[in-house]
Amino acid sequence: MAEPDDRVLHLAGIRKSYGSGEVESEILHGIDLTLRRGEFAALIGPSGSGKSTLLNLIGLLDRPTAGQLHIDGEDSGRLDDTGLTRLRGQRIGFVFQHHHLIPAFTAEENVAMPLLVARGRPDAEMFARAGRLLDQVGLADRKRHLANRLSGGQQQRVAIARALVTDPSLVLADEPTGNLDTHSADDVFALLREFNRRQHTTFLIVTHDPRLAARCDRIVELVDGRIVADRPPGPA
């Protein structure tokens, strides 16, 4: 159905263990997974099944113990820390559960942060872009507010704008609505979906909420460090 270069993410035989020697315990036991451009996938599974561990590997925040991990065709195993950091900065956007904005900066500055980090100096273009994204997430009037002066739902919308500011290939969201009330959760989810439709950005979203998972294109289920199901939504 799609060309090979359509693969934003490609995992083959990914394993991850913590500890070493006698106390070594393997959390992920050989994960194979491919995400194509424009996919909007949910990652579900019981607590402790390894969802966050997998997301951290995909996000290049951590290295697998074994297996291959390609982002946009680039083999992460060949990169050193600086190379991983660069690839991460260019291709991946993060949305965390606890919104994780930097309180010393304004909403606008937080959104522009990935560009600032990459370019090394502030410029007008990055703030224009941050401003447009804040408009799109409905926070046009909160641009100059310090991050910690915003409500939880507002902070998460800022975090989404930040994840998208570099125009990444893949956005990873670890329980992005886990800390929000139902109403805000729906808003935030709708925003993610909207960016996916408009820009064909690929999303991988960890969620415990079956209601939200059902609104994704694809549901990947992880149990005890193995993928046990990978299906479109609908009656299982």
Next chain:
Amino acid sequence: MKTWLPFEWIAAVRFLREGRMQSLLIIVGVGVGVAVIVFMSALLSGLQANLIKRTLSSQAHITLLPPEEIARPQQATDATALRLQKQAQRLRAIDQWQTLRDRLETWPEIAAVSPVASGPAFAVRGEANKAITVVGIEPERYNRVISLAERLTAGQLRVGAGEAVIGIELARDLGAEVGDKLRLSAADGRSDTLTVTGLFDLGNKGVNARNVYVGLRTAQSLLDLVGGVSSIDLALHDLDLAEQLARRIAGEIGLTADSWIKTNAQFVTALTSQRVSSNVIRFFIALSVAFGIASVLVVSVIQRGKEIGILRAMGATQAQMRRIFLLQGGIVGFFGSLLGSALAWSFLMLWQLLARNPDGTPMFVIGVEPGLVALAAGGASLVGILSALLPARRAAQLDPVVAIRG
């Protein structure tokens, strides 16, 4: 956001501003340390400069004397015995002193050259009789070595024929004032009667009681040194080079050259050990300031773990994280040093108000020089950066996964 600042500077400044109380406390801590160091340095260099100035108020930086003659009674004939005896009695003189004077005046290190004919004599006035040193000078040249004119308490620096300038101690001992006459008598019955034209106070009791300044000619005839001088006094541009230069002169010209450093060896040693002990104290103050900065930054790295993790997830490199914390150390050091210099300046003003001579004049004038402030600012910034090395390393090596989860 200031558009000309790089990312690391922006983040460092924001982090410091956000941790207001911590930043303020550590800057004050650095400031107190810097203040003590600057205050000590200014006080010590002021004190030492003052001591040296006092010591050198009646001394040349280098004094050239005739080469040491070794009496060698090779053949003990009557003639040599006679000559040996004569040598012992007569003042030794420097040959060709005019040529030498003109030659030394061309040396760039030498500020002034002053030939002197001096020797022992007695000053007699009425009943009073004092052992003194006749010092024959060329007043203009001499004044550039020892500022006699400035130190006059009465009269003028006039040492023409029949004129003499004497110290205030001697004036008191002899009951003489400007305009009075006194008689100088030297060996072999040579004597001269002179009018006192001025009184000086060189800040040294011995010198004030002993030295009688007269014209070079007058001294030469009194001391039987006709056409000769007994020593040449030098003033230098750089005091500290005196000993080196003295060796060079001795080597090149073949005279004995005594530098003030050698003639005041004990005094110079005392100054040096004072400086060494103050350096030790300053080093330990700087060390404790460094530990203070380091501990605050270590805590800050722990507190900001999550933010460091986020920035790393946003693509910030380890090097960027390291620089953010090194900069915080440097900035704290820099602002601490400004505060410290201001504090030191106030201490010094206060000290000058309190430390006064018995007559109410300030003991000596010291200030915080711009150079010292610049040095303190540079030094404290460097110490700040150095003390941030360890915290910055921790920040750079923080595992973003752990930081974000935590």
